[in-house]
Amino acid sequence: MSRDHRIHPLFTEQDGELAVAGRTVSRWIAEAGGRTPLFLYDCAVIEAKIADLRAALPKEVGIHYAMKANPMPELVAWMAGQVDGLDVASAGELKVALAAGGDPSHISFAGPGKRDFELELAIGVGATLNIESAREFARAAAIGDRIGKPVRAAVRVNPPFDLKASGMRMGGGAKPFGVDAEQVPALLAEIEAAGADFRGFHVFAGSQNLSAEAIIDAQRKTIDLVADLAEHAAVPPPLVNLGGGFGLPYFPGDQPLDLAAVGAALEKTLAARDPILADTRFVVELGRYLVGECGVYLTRAIDRKMSQHEVFIITDGGLHHQLAASGNFGTVIRRNYPLANASRFGATDAESLNVVGCLCTPLDRLGDKVMLPATEVGDVIAVFMAGAYGFTASPTAFLSHEPPAEMLA
Numbered sequence: 112m113s114r115d116h117r118i119h120p121l122f123t124e125q126d127g128e129l130a131v132a133g134r135t136v137s138r139w140i141a142e143a144g145g146r147t148p149l150f151l152y153d154c155a156v157i158e159a160k161i162a163d164l165r166a167a168l169p170k171e172v173g174i175h176y177a178m179k180a181n182p183m184p185e186l187v188a189w190m191a192g193q194v195d196g197l198d199v200a201s202a203g204e205l206k207v208a209l210a211a212g213g214d215p216s217h218i219s220f221a222g223p224g225k226r227d228f229e230l231e232l233a234i235g236v237g238a239t240l241n242i243e244s245a246r247e248f249a250r251a252a253a254i255g256d257r258i259g260k261p262v263r264a265a266v267r268v269n270p271p272f273d274l275k276a277s278g279m280r281m282g283g284g285a286k287p288f289g290v291d292a293e294q295v296p297a298l299l300a301e302i303e304a305a306g307a308d309f310r311g312f313h314v315f316a317g318s319q320n321l322s323a324e325a326i327i328d329a330q331r332k333t334i335d336l337v338a339d340l341a342e343h344a345a346v347p348p349p350l351v352n353l354g355g356g357f358g359l360p361y362f363p364g365d366q367p368l369d370l371a372a373v374g375a376a377l378e379k380t381l382a383a384r385d386p387i388l389a390d391t392r393f394v395v396e397l398g399r400y401l402v403g404e405c406g407v408y409l410t411r412a413i414d415r416k417m418s419q420h421e422v423f424i425i426t427d428g429g430l431h432h433q434l435a436a437s438g439n440f441g442t443v444i445r446r447n448y449p450l451a452n453a454s455r456f457g458a459t460d461a462e463s464l465n466v467v468g469c470l471c472t473p474l475d476r477l478g479d480k481v482m483l484p485a486t487e488v489g490d491v492i493a494v495f496m497a498g499a500y501g502f503t504a505s506p507t508a509f510l511s512h513e514p515p516a517e518m519l520a
């Protein structure tokens with residue numbers, strides 16, 4: 112079998128099967144009570160990603176985990192011990208972060224529609240709010256007064272630039288996220304007047320980017336922008352969250368991000384930064400880059416049939432668990448995620464197969480014309496790159512099937 116470069120080298124073959132963390136998938140499925148579909152997450156893969164990041168990024172740049180990529184409580188609990196902070200986007204995520212042992216002084220809460228009970232929970236535990244509008248800050252300040260707690264407030268800035276060539280753009284132009292740079296000085300004055308604890312700035316310009324050049328450019332512009340805005344704050348920003356956007360090669364032909372180039376350029380940019388940022392700490396917030404490759408979605412073939420000379424493998428999984436692999440989550444053209452026959456991981460590719468899910472919709476495709484070993488009913492199909500935006504980013508209620516099982520390996 113010629114190995115797909117998108118499959119992490121820590122996934123190996125054992126007794127002819129795919130092995131995760133030293134055990135075959137059939138053993139993992141047995142451990143899950145025989146249940147498929149099963150999302151399995153290998154922490155060793157995340158550990159390797161974090162080690163690569165620490166080696167590449169300048170010393171003064173910390174790593175935050177953006178929990179929405181994968182909020183599984185056990186994974187977050189493991190992650191809390193590895194990274195420098197957790198970024199949450201709802202009260203639900205905040206509760207998971209706190210239960211995971213996350214230190215509230217290293218938790219920040221972003222999101223354009225925070226409700227009063229969410230603000231109250233965050234202020235109550237001392238998490239940082241990434242403020243998304245002047246009105247939101249006024250609500251937060253009133254809640255802080257009512258419960259007698261200081262508001263720790265960072266300003267999320269909608270930057271006047273975007274992260275070029277991103278999968279999903281989140282900055283530049285009119286956006287629901289953050290506060291336009293022109294409006295930031297007035298908001299900083301309100302933060303000062305309210306006596307809130309100013310924590311710094313948050314700038315998130317985009318997601319899923321494979322271009323080191325684009326990321327370097329956005330980081331440079333971000334550091335220039337926050338240095339200008341810092342002039343209007345009562346104190347220099349203690350922390351600047353540079354966003355992330357580091358992408359993963361999901362599709363054939365995608366080149367991995369040149370992390371070393373990003374780290375080297377950031378080192379230079381920071382060395383030349385405006386003195387107003389001299390004592391500022393910096394972080395990147397990453398979701399998919401940390402966890403995307405650690406996950407494998409295991410689904411069993413329940414039928415095999417021919418239609419018009421094409422073979423279809425029908426599985427017990429599908430887009431209700433792994434929407435992104437079906438091509439219906441933020442992609443324009445459907446392309447295959449890396450797939451394998453996990454039960455015959457050592458076998459030679461022998462046939463072109465269409466692998467589909469069990470839902471009654473033509474959207475439910477996991478692999479179009481993929482070369483796989485001869486595949487039979489009962490075989491387990493592995494969909495790789497399933498660690499981010501899988502289970503919780505999929506419409507699990509659609510067609511009322513059972514939810515998938517999830518395990519840490």
Ligand SMILES: *Cc1c(COP(=O)(O)O)cnc(C)c1O
Pocket residue numbers: 177179180198221315317318319354355356357396397398399400499
């Ligand atoms: C979604 C999101 C992230 C994570 O994006 P990835 O592409 O998974 O790294 C980080 N920060 C913010 C503000 C987000 O909305």
